[in-house]
Amino acid sequence: MRITIIDRHMLFADSLALTLEQEGYLVTPVEFNHADTSMATVLAAGLRNAGRLVLLEHNLGRIGDGTRMIAPLTASGAAVVLLTESNDPAQWGEAVRQGAQGVLRKTCTLTQVVATARRIHNGLPLMTPDQRAAVIATALAQREEAHAIRLRLSLLTPCEMEILGLLMKGEQVRDIARTRVVVEATVRSQIKSILAKLEMRSQLAAVGAAHRVGWRHQA
Incomplete structure (x- = not known):
């Protein structure tokens, strides 16, 4: 199985790639070293690599919010798993709503990452339907609350x-x-x-x- 890693921390991405390669996967980290790197160029590289699994960092620094790439990557046929430092269930829910198969904290173990790749390889879901529905509901509730607050601020x-x-x-x-x-x-x-x-x-x-x-x- 081909895996693409989109993470601005190249040391982290390379370490993750090495571990997954030892498990027999073909892994390609997307480069972030070029001065002209942008959301468009990173997305293009991700689509070009055509990984069946894409491990996508949420916070891509100056490039922006990685969740913006979930929908186009998913539309290409990839299973996207968001890598995040946050434990905000609303953020997780928004990622799942955009099409992510699951979310991994960046503090998780390498064993958990390998287990996630194995489940994708075997065609197994990362979340139950109830879990997906719950996190999406949380995200939608937060979105509605934010909309209401903005209206009041106006x-x-x-x-x-x-x-x-x-x-x-x-x-x-x-x-x-x-x-x-x-x-x-x-x-x-x-x-x-x-x-x-x-x-x-x-x-x-x-x-x-x-x-x-x-x-x-x-x-």
Whole structure:
């Protein structure tokens, strides 16, 4: 069986390739050393190698999110397994929703990687239907929550957006009041309005929600 490894950490990829080759697989790590390496060139290399199994890193650094390659790789006939440092079930679910056969933590053992390759080789599933449904449901729920948060954030006035942006930077109420040349009571009133619109109970929750959906105040 031919295996393709797409991982920006070449030492890790080469070590993984050596282990799998000792098990009798033909393994090709995709090179990341060229200055013009991009998502398109990496995907093209992955498709050109035509691995029956593709071990795909989630975080490809400056190139971007590896999950963007799951659908085209799967469409080519490859079984994709996401390699990730995260244990976020929503992230795992999104990968599976995109077509990944399974997910492996990068802290897993080489024995687990070999066992995964063996299951793919033997045409066995990596997850039960119930497991797939559960992680996909988690991903969809998080997506819906993020959409709802973004809608609420759009309700903020420019002034409230500025204040939320300052809170995200760790600014205190007194510092915000000094910067905006207003009394602290005014800032606290505006924060209450922000919490009401976001349907949050605390500044910490509001800041956390904004960070979670990647919101940034545009000055």
